[in-house]
Amino acid sequence: MKTEHQRTALITGGNKGIGKEIARQLAERGFAVFIGARDIAKGRETSEELCRQGYEATFIQLDVTDPVSIKNACGTFSQKADHLDVLVNNAAVLEDHGENIIKLNTEMLDRTLKANVSGPILVIQDFLPYLLKSTIGARIINVSSGAGALNDMTTYAPAYSISKTALNAVTRQFAGALKSETIAVNCVDPGWVRTDMGGPNASRPVEKGAETIVWLATEAPLSETGKFWHDKREVEW
Numbered sequence: 080m081k082t083e084h085q086r087t088a089l090i091t092g093g094n095k096g097i098g099k100e101i102a103r104q105l106a107e108r109g110f111a112v113f114i115g116a117r118d119i120a121k122g123r124e125t126s127e128e129l130c131r132q133g134y135e136a137t138f139i140q141l142d143v144t145d146p147v148s149i150k151n152a153c154g155t156f157s158q159k160a161d162h163l164d165v166l167v168n169n170a171a172v173l174e175d176h177g178e179n180i181i182k183l184n185t186e187m188l189d190r191t192l193k194a195n196v197s198g199p200i201l202v203i204q205d206f207l208p209y210l211l212k213s214t215i216g217a218r219i220i221n222v223s224s225g226a227g228a229l230n231d232m233t234t235y236a237p238a239y240s241i242s243k244t245a246l247n248a249v250t251r252q253f254a255g256a257l258k259s260e261t262i263a264v265n266c267v268d269p270g271w272v273r274t275d276m277g278g279p280n281a282s283r284p285v286e287k288g289a290e291t292i293v294w295l296a297t298e299a300p301l302s303e304t305g306k307f308w309h310d311k312r313e314v315e316w
């Protein structure tokens with residue numbers, strides 16, 4: 080059981096890409112990290128890799144589209160820790176492949192909203208009791224995207240973009256609802272990052288993609304809440 084002095088972090092979709100790098104950077108800063116992953120083998124592999132590097136990492140099976148899986152993940156978490164200081168809602172899907180809103184398949188939109196919007200809402204709701212037990216002020220970071228910014232939205236990936244705009248709204252809603260509880264809730268555009276989702280031609284390495292998320296999880300003033308960030312600067316919605 081982690082004591083109240085051990086900082087803890089849960090990263091959804093922590094088995095690869097930006098999520099894995101967030102987990103590594105937080106573990107490097109002394110956090111006991113919980114790798115949320117839907118695939119048991121991939122999640123275990125990542126947590127074992129971090130443990131071999133001398134970090135404290137635990138795998139938790141967590142499919143953000145399955146409410147039962149989220150509840151079970153809470154149960155597993157409660158056997159290992161009594162509080163949660165940082166929750167990173169990182170898991171997401173991008174199913175649009177050159178789709179146009181005029182012919183958008185709304186079943187694909189529903190799947191995308193389930194993973195990218197309802198998932199983070201349910202994860203926050205179910206892990207809230209543990210976030211409330213943080214003695215240092217808990218932080219929730221929702222990994223959004225520039226594609227979700229309304230101010231310069233294009234026709235790119237409509238289902239994904241709509242989901243990230245909605246995730247930004249989710250961020251504002253929770254920030255308002257949790258302000259009196261001293262829980263900071265922010266969202267981040269990590270930029271175009273070389274991962275399975277971003278592809279090999281993306282301009283940024285995962286280290287850079289994780290940077291602002293890790294900053295909000297650690298050094299950023301706790302008074303910063305309800306904002307949209309990119310490269311440690313507040314950006315337009």
Ligand SMILES: NC(=O)c1ccc[n+]([C@@H]2O[C@H](COP(=O)([O-])OP(=O)(O)OC[C@H]3O[C@@H](n4cnc5c(N)ncnc54)[C@H](OP(=O)(O)O)[C@@H]3O)[C@@H](O)[C@H]2O)c1
Pocket residue numbers: 091092093094095096097098115116117118121141142143144168169170171172194222223224225268269270271272273274275276277278281
């Ligand atoms: N890469 C970019 O250029 C870029 C740009 C802007 C924003 N982002 C955002 O950054 C975050 C991380 O993306 P990434 O680039 O690291 O993508 P990635 O390499 O494709 O990783 C996505 C992660 O989400 C997990 N995931 C998907 N659906 C899930 C579910 N139902 N339950 C649990 N986990 C699930 C995946 O698990 P599996 O391994 O099982 O599939 C994987 O761990 C996402 O929120 C994404 O929208 C990325």
